[in-house]
Amino acid sequence: MSTHFDWMLLLPELVLTAAGVVILLLEAIAPSLRRSFTALAVLATLGAGYAAYYVTPLHHVVASRAGTFNGLIETSPLTFAFTLVVLLSTVLSLLASQSYLRREGILAGEYHALLLWCAVGLLLMLRATELLTVFLALETLSLCLYCLAAFHRRISISSEAAIKYFLMGAFVSAFALYGIALVYGATGSTRFLGIGRALAAQPFTNVLASLGFLFLVAAFGFKMSIAPFHAWSPDTYQGAPSPFVAFLSVAPKVASALVLYRLLEAVVQGGTAPNSHKWSTAVAFLSVASMLVGNFLALVQRDVKRMLAYSGVAHMGYLLLALVVVDRASLMPVLVYLLAYVLMNAGAFTVVSLLYSRPGEQHLIADLAGWGYRYPLLGGCLAVCMLSLGGIPPTLGFLGKYVVFLNAVGDGLVGLAVIGVLASLVGVFYYLRVVYYLYMKPETRQPEGLLIDVWGRTAAVLAALGTLALGLWPTGLLQWLMQATAVK
């Protein structure tokens, strides 16, 4: 393999990085421009999206594994699709942030810069074809995430959130690194392809490799907040700035899901590995555990952010159903589900960020009582997002569940699909609770100190309309994703 550095292929990441730097410099030399940082960051993200489109060999259907840095970074329709999902969640989060930052008096360029750099880490992570690159991307991402979780530094609950996330996250990074080392020791490679080949060649009885994979699954399970690695998420979501949680609760999960897929694909590659069915069982266990833990704990939450945190655990459980039997066909359901999750969860957190003015206190669901009439637009968006989270047609949330369950049924996992639908029935109960507080209870509090700006409204409407429109007219989306994931 010839040494080959094609910087052009890194254009999306470079755009985002540069935009972050520019915003930081502007913060230093022209702080009066602060109000325009959101627009700048959104533009940069859209630019990165266009750059990703520009560098992806969409038209060469066959040889599309174009890469750079000796193939460490992949550029394909698949990574392009995941990239777009990540950038979408970045845009939504940026739009939601402006009003929060202004309301709390912490509007500063660092926020936007850090969020853009998070996106850089994520893009690298999902494009990496090799574990050490994944690790570097993961660290880039994590450092920015820790800082953002603590961004509202005057309130203690935000610092608490960040500390909890940081301590566990640092621990998990160590796990990931150790796992990489063990896998390298067992297979002699850190590339997914190489690992797969090595495992296919020798019977997969190696304790070292098994342990290494276990550590890696735990690490990415943590990032995706899969039970039993989910304990950080309720506390962190509760304390961290709400518009940032709109990002934290979705974007890292998008990239981690792809990494997890690649790991599992490496394990089962060749199809002859005798232990691969044990990994299926393990993933099935994680999936069922997440669905049950997430749904039942969300049921008893009174704080809307904690409820969404546990519901996120449950959603990752549904997502994992598609990864129980890992083949190329699993990717389409995963992508559809992630896209649905990005839209509806970001929409929900956006509205939460706009309608609760005291970030240091609890965000009680009961406080929304009767506000569906006071804020018809935001209330309607929140209701749509909740119904979508509950999987009610004709929303994208339903379509996501549909493709995931159909995939499971096709893989012969009817039992798991039945557990999945029953678990989602529990979910409907607590999502409906938000709807009935919005429309069926008399108002209990007057709005005070709220700042509802056009950016935040745009984010909420985009998310709600997106879930509805893509749920009603999904053909184009599904076809595009089918093509993007089919290319090998």
Added chain:
Amino acid sequence: METFFGLLAGNTLTRLVFFPTVAAVPLFFFTKTASKAAKIYVLIASLIELAFGVLYLAAHLGRDGGFPLVHDTVLSWISGYGVKYDLAMDGISMPLVLLGIFLLPLVILGSWRGITEHWPMFGASLLLLSTGVLGALLAYDLFLFYVFWEVMLVPMYLLIGIWGGERKIYAAVKFFLFTMAGSLLMLVAILWMAWTFQRLNGGVWSFAYDDLLRLNLPLHQQVWLFAAFALTFAIKVPMFPFHTWLPDAHVEAPTGGSVILAGILLKLGTYGFLRFALPLFPHASEVARPLLLALAVTGILYGALVAWVQVDMKKLVAYSSIAHLGFVMLGLLAADVVAWQGSLLQMVNHGLSTGALFLLVGMLYDRRHTKKFDEFGGLARVMPIFAFFLVFASLASVGLPALNGFVGEFMILTGSFRTLGWPAAVATFGVVLAAIYLLKMIQLTIWGPITKDENRKLADLSFREIAALVPLCVLMLWIGVAPNTFLQPSRQTLETVLAQYRQRVDEPDVRQASLRPATTGAEVAATEAGR
């Protein structure tokens, strides 16, 4: 190539289903206080919808009074999975669809005074609910059917939860969760069937009703699939012992919600059995018949006995619904053409008479804000017109000859006695019990002396209220006197479906799932010519 919007503009089923949705959109821009304008707007929209329904019927009703299967142009919806947008109407769905459209303006008239706040949203919920109900009745693609089935839930949830009584949230959530519990399992069953079809059909997906009907499945697979479908529909009907959500939902729902619920929503359960659960899984339904029969007969007697001891008028009518729909189920399980005709007619009858009873209870509630028997008595003296309508609707519900209920129940009982024997005989007691509880209600509310002073000055029915009731009573009488007009459109369809069902029941069980050959265009033409 026709488009969705092209269909929407023509005299099509698409227009019937989606006109209410289109009409609901402007309501979101009405201000909260514009109640009056919203009321009139929704009423006009519902009358236009009724006109569309009549136009459609006029265009397709055959010369001989039969109603053929009519498809809208089939559009591709989710092409990757072969999901199609396919609406079709035949003799089974036609009466139910028209019943739904017919009840809508009456519901709005009946809610005129009872609903005091958020009228724009109330109207929008009613209209969206109509879209869901009509869509579910007309969908010929199982994915589409499932989507409409779930779409119904949200507006009904809002209707109960926002404008309901004291325990409205409990009732609304219970309604939602019960219905959803069944339908999610049905979703898995539908997915499994579509996947199996795709496997047997060389990788080409389809959710179309006609395609899935070609699946020839072994009994042990049918049983599970039937269980999932039957549970969904049994909850919706509701059959004993899945009925507990119904009294709660009815008692807490506003009048309009109750009428829609009893009038059309429950019929979707029995319709589901007739359209999907029985024809798709003939062998399994044969195996499950004794169990379902036992539940149906239990439901008839249990519903009637519980209705007897109620002290709340609305609860009485709610429990009577359980008994009446037990009759419908009995007729469907009989697999006899007379019984099936009776069942279909009885679905319509129940919608009319129970709808009228709920409207009447609602009118009383608007005046006195109570539905308890012991608060009334002697109302015939102060409200003679009300008394007339209450007696009329009750007698129709009891099954007095020359009114609609008699025809339906008589056909169900004779038809099912032919094939089932003693269960039908036991069910007959339900008719006697119905007379007891409904006459008890009449006696306690409108006969006898006036015992409460508040009742002395009650105003009789207004012109608007009479306008809501007269069409119902006219239809009840019409069906009772000339039932053939209403039986003829569906006779041919029911005979065809029943013949196919019987034939498949008699086929031996297969070892492995296979596909029956597709009916070709030539064969269809031959059957059409044979008519």
